[in-house]
Amino acid sequence: AAAAGKPIKLATLVPQGSIWDKELRAIAEEAKKRTDGRVTFRVYPGGIEGDDQDVVRKMRLGQLQAASLTVDGLTSLDKGFSIFSVPRFFASFDELFAVAHALTPTLAERLDKQGFVFLGWGYGGWVYLFAKKPFYTPEDVKKLKLFVWGGNDNKMVDWWKSNGYHPVGLASTDIMTGLQTGMIDAMPAPPLIAIALQWYRQAPNMLDLPMGQLIGATVITKKAWQQLSPADQATLKALAAQMQQRLEREIPGQDRQAVDEMSRRGLNVTKPRDPKAWDDAATLFANTMREKVVPADLFDMARKAREELRSKH
Amino acid sequence: MDADEAVAPPPGSEHAPPPAGIEPPDAEERGAIAWVHHLEDAVPVLALLLMVALPLAEIVARRFGTGVPGSANFTQHLVLWVALLGAAVAARQGKLLALATTSFMRPGFRREAASSFAAAAGAAVSALLARASVEMVLVEKQAGTVIAAGVKAWVAQLALPIGFALIALRLVWLASPRWWARGVALAGLLVGIWLGQQPALLEGKPAWPGIVLLLVATALGSPIFAVLGGLAVLLFMHDGVPISAGPAEIYQLAVSQFLAAVPLFTLAGFLLAEGKSSLRLLAVFRALFGAISGGTAVVCALVCAFFTIFTGGSGVTILALGGLMLPALLAEGYPERFSLGLLTASGSLGLLWAPALPLILYGIVANVPIEQLFLGGLLPGLLMVGLNAAWGVRQGMRSGVSRHAFRPGALGRAVWEAKWELLLPVLVLGAFLGGFATLVETSAVAALYVMIVKTLIHRDIAIGRPLFRAFRDCVALVGGVMVIVCAAKGFSSYLTDAELPARGLTWVQANIHSPWLLLLGLNLLLLLVGSVMEVFAAIIVLVPLLKDFPAAYHINPVHLGIMFVANLELGYLTPPAGLNLFLASSRFQRPLLEVYRAALPYLVLNGIGVLLITYVPFLTTWLLPAAAQ
Numbered sequence: 001a002a003a004a005g006k007p008i009k010l011a012t013l014v015p016q017g018s019i020w021d022k023e024l025r026a027i028a029e030e031a032k033k034r035t036d037g038r039v040t041f042r043v044y045p046g047g048i049e050g051d052d053q054d055v056v057r058k059m060r061l062g063q064l065q066a067a068s069l070t071v072d073g074l075t076s077l078d079k080g081f082s083i084f085s086v087p088r089f090f091a092s093f094d095e096l097f098a099v100a101h102a103l104t105p106t107l108a109e110r111l112d113k114q115g116f117v118f119l120g121w122g123y124g125g126w127v128y129l130f131a132k133k134p135f136y137t138p139e140d141v142k143k144l145k146l147f148v149w150g151g152n153d154n155k156m157v158d159w160w161k162s163n164g165y166h167p168v169g170l171a172s173t174d175i176m177t178g179l180q181t182g183m184i185d186a187m188p189a190p191p192l193i194a195i196a197l198q199w200y201r202q203a204p205n206m207l208d209l210p211m212g213q214l215i216g217a218t219v220i221t222k223k224a225w226q227q228l229s230p231a232d233q234a235t236l237k238a239l240a241a242q243m244q245q246r247l248e249r250e251i252p253g254q255d256r257q258a259v260d261e262m263s264r265r266g267l268n269v270t271k272p273r274d275p276k277a278w279d280d281a282a283t284l285f286a287n288t289m290r291e292k293v294v295p296a297d298l299f300d301m302a303r304k305a306r307e308e309l310r311s312k313h
Numbered sequence: 314m315d316a317d318e319a320v321a322p323p324p325g326s327e328h329a330p331p332p333a334g335i336e337p338p339d340a341e342e343r344g345a346i347a348w349v350h351h352l353e354d355a356v357p358v359l360a361l362l363l364m365v366a367l368p369l370a371e372i373v374a375r376r377f378g379t380g381v382p383g384s385a386n387f388t389q390h391l392v393l394w395v396a397l398l399g400a401a402v403a404a405r406q407g408k409l410l411a412l413a414t415t416s417f418m419r420p421g422f423r424r425e426a427a428s429s430f431a432a433a434a435g436a437a438v439s440a441l442l443a444r445a446s447v448e449m450v451l452v453e454k455q456a457g458t459v460i461a462a463g464v465k466a467w468v469a470q471l472a473l474p475i476g477f478a479l480i481a482l483r484l485v486w487l488a489s490p491r492w493w494a495r496g497v498a499l500a501g502l503l504v505g506i507w508l509g510q511q512p513a514l515l516e517g518k519p520a521w522p523g524i525v526l527l528l529v530a531t532a533l534g535s536p537i538f539a540v541l542g543g544l545a546v547l548l549f550m551h552d553g554v555p556i557s558a559g560p561a562e563i564y565q566l567a568v569s570q571f572l573a574a575v576p577l578f579t580l581a582g583f584l585l586a587e588g589k590s591s592l593r594l595l596a597v598f599r600a601l602f603g604a605i606s607g608g609t610a611v612v613c614a615l616v617c618a619f620f621t622i623f624t625g626g627s628g629v630t631i632l633a634l635g636g637l638m639l640p641a642l643l644a645e646g647y648p649e650r651f652s653l654g655l656l657t658a659s660g661s662l663g664l665l666w667a668p669a670l671p672l673i674l675y676g677i678v679a680n681v682p683i684e685q686l687f688l689g690g691l692l693p694g695l696l697m698v699g700l701n702a703a704w705g706v707r708q709g710m711r712s713g714v715s716r717h718a719f720r721p722g723a724l725g726r727a728v729w730e731a732k733w734e735l736l737l738p739v740l741v742l743g744a745f746l747g748g749f750a751t752l753v754e755t756s757a758v759a760a761l762y763v764m765i766v767k768t769l770i771h772r773d774i775a776i777g778r779p780l781f782r783a784f785r786d787c788v789a790l791v792g793g794v795m796v797i798v799c800a801a802k803g804f805s806s807y808l809t810d811a812e813l814p815a816r817g818l819t820w821v822q823a824n825i826h827s828p829w830l831l832l833l834g835l836n837l838l839l840l841l842v843g844s845v846m847e848v849f850a851a852i853i854v855l856v857p858l859l860k861d862f863p864a865a866y867h868i869n870p871v872h873l874g875i876m877f878v879a880n881l882e883l884g885y886l887t888p889p890a891g892l893n894l895f896l897a898s899s900r901f902q903r904p905l906l907e908v909y910r911a912a913l914p915y916l917v918l919n920g921i922g923v924l925l926i927t928y929v930p931f932l933t934t935w936l937l938p939a940a941a942q
């Protein structure tokens with residue numbers, strides 16, 4: 001173990017000054033204190049090191065050592081994470097947390113095979129659709145140029161196309177430019193992000209129907225991890241777990257506050273019409289994803305964890 | 314001199330013809346070598362053609378619902394091939410941008426020594442980058458990333474090691490016709506490979522000897538990309554960051570969303586500059602403004618601006634139009650010094666008008682909406698062109714130059730003759746600002762449009778060998794510029810990595826409180842940087858350092874962008890190293906000092922323009938949508 005080793009460079013898309021950025025900086029500070037300066041972090045927020053796929057490449061090359069990735073980056077490491085992209089799979093934050101906890105050992109093991117160590121979950125909140133013009137039904141959405149995660153080999157782009165939508169694959173760092181140039185006119189986003197990055201000003205109509213949840217996780221390369229002493233490793237794991245717990249307490253409330261705040265500032269929150277059409281669209285989407293996108297064993301494991309929680313209530 | 318021949322050096326070229334004794338190897342090639350060269354040309358030319366075809370196919374296929382799977386991803390990855398293999402062609406033609414120091418030295422041992430040292434340093438950096446690229450390719454191969462339709466990312470990345478290796482070999486070969494000097498350059502190449510094998514060698518060691526070495530090599534004529542790329546890798550090694558970080562940054566930039574527009578618009582501008590389009594446009598503007606005193610000077614500013622919008626830098630404009638415009642001005646009785654100055658300055662007019670490439674690149678790097686930069690640049694661009702035109706009118710009145718009577722019939726005929734050229738800006742702005750096509754798709758439409766106009770309608774370029782040669786020269790030009798942009802990205806990324814942007818902002822905030830003072834500081838900094846650095850490279854390196862300033866000082870980000878580009882443009886006219894000064898000196902065969910004197914009034918004039926743009930933000934923000942003001 002290197003005494004006062006090189007700083008661990010951690011990159012992330014989360015906006016500078018956001019709740020997640022503050023959390024990361026807090027645990028960086030705490031880690032330094034508790035390890036007597038042996039473990040230090042440099043945090044690069046706001047996508048300055050690139051989109052998740054760029055960050056993953058830089059971790060593999062050793063240019064970066066750690067990252068707080070969104071589900072997009074995590075999925076590029078292991079397909080299993082795509083379970084969290086299944087639309088309307090979760091009916092509540094509690095279901096999300098229960099499934100995340102149940103899947104942690106399996107997903108951590110799968111990450112390990114890719115050369116990464118799982119540290120802890122991060123949560124972005126419910127994902128809603130935002131658009132330039134008001135919209136109410138899935139048919140309305142089919143007329144919109146819809147942002148989807150771009151990057152390499154994104155099968156979802158083809159899925160959207162073949163189901164009659166007009167997806168535009170972009171890097172998430174290009175959403176603002178895309179909205180302003182008319183390249184896209186709608187995108188899914190969690191309220192906390194839409195407010196932090198001011199996206200809602202460009203797309204001031206939100207459909208009050210959660211499409212899914214945005215999840216993320218903090219990971220570190222095995223190479224960097226193995227240079228830490230077991231005691232320092234334990235400290236980092238404990239700090240990451242604490243961060244995860246704080247986010248589980250904080251995010252659900254802040255998520256709703258962000259919607260209220262945006263409404264006060266001019267966001268038009270609309271109610272969906274034709275609930276059956278929305279359900280059908282979501283079911284069609286979810287059914288395509290099992291096996292084709294999400295490995296079947298993980299899909300079933302997640303469903304089991306969710307049903308267990310549902311049966312308790 | 315005729316406009317047709319003036320296509321050689323790329324924009325940003327500070328390059329005089331290669332030292333005597335070295336002919337570009339194209340002249341007399343036979344047999345196997347000719348075939349290798351054809352292949353080297355054909356690969357990037359094919360990549361560029363595919364870059365035109367894929368976005369167009371996507372536009373068509375989208376009408377039928379599905380689009381072309383992965384077309385955007387493929388287009389983005391083709392940029393790598395055009396850039397790196399284009400740069401290799403430029404290296405073979407001896408056209409990589411470099412200071413032409415050795416061409417000012419007398420032939421002899423000292424000149425050979427200087428150029429072999431410069432080549433050795435360039436070869437060392439290229440070999441090191443090739444070695445680092447191999448590492449990136451291997452890691453990507455193991456990760457197994459797929460671009461689309463089963464094509465692996467590592468295959469696309471092969472352009473990097475191949476391109477840099479070819480450049481290294483060319484630098485060695487072209488170092489000198491003498492074998493001992495080639496030997497020196499070859500030693501540099503081997504040092505580069507050896508350094509690549511020992512990445513930990515320089516960790517924690519002082520970086521300054523390497524920096525000094527690189528700067529000396531650049532002064533002696535090492536390619537510009539080598540100093541930027543060399544600095545990046547050297548500093549990464551010093552910090553213990555893997556050298557593959559350099560290629561990784563290049564890859565990240567090359568495949569970014571909008572960069573594909575740069576080679577495609579350059580292609581459109583490059584083909585436009587071939588043949589007689591400039592004559593047709595000249596006739597239109599002359600019929601419009603020829604009747605006023607100083608009309609031809611106004612016409613000159615407008616024609617140059619029109620070309621620069623599409624060619625993106627001053628290089629092509631001065632080279633392509635200078636030979637046409639200078640005799641026209643002199644024949645009408647404008648003084649020689651005035652005319653020389655006007656043409657030198659006009660080479661960078663138009664850089665603020667859509668879809669000028671510096672604006673696009675600024676938008677990409679600063680994450681400012683490109684559309685807003687286009688709108689914001691309209692009035693400032695008009696101001697700059699207007700100032701130069703007004704200066705021309707003043708001179709016209711003083712010199713009592715001849716005027717042409719205004720004849721509506723002549724105007725009508727000229728417009729009709731030039732209708733295809735005049736439609737180009739309408740097409741481009743309509744497609745992009747009208748939301749019909751993305752920026753990259755628009756640039757592909759522009760390239761195809763110019764290709765059709767020049768080959769099928771006007772027949773300025775014959776299909777077949779002449780068209781292929783035009784493509785090849787365009788690819789070399791694009792590659793020469795892009796390889797600098799890429800190397801600058803590596804250097805800029807080191808600065809980000811070292812958290813310099815954040816530290817810089819903290820320092821500035823502690824010391825400068827007034828936004829006006831900050832802007833003045835920026836004016837001076839940008840003038841200095843613009844006078845020694847290529848405009849694209851300057852954007853890549855400086856913008857990340859400055860991008861948090863607008864929020865911290867309540868400066869409109871679009872205003873900062875327009876001021877930034879206008880200011881860099883001014884650097885082109887600033888002695889001793891301003892780019893336009895060198896280009897004009899070489900194009901018009903006038904001593905550099907004479908060009909300095911001729912350009913001085915324009916430096917002052919355009920300086921006033923830049924100050925107005927800087928301190929009257931309204932000029933930029935007036936046309937912006939309310940939300941962006």
Ligand code: NA
Nearest residue numbers: 171568569570
């Ligand atoms: Na990208």
Ligand code: NA
Nearest residue numbers: 049806809810
């Ligand atoms: Na970086």
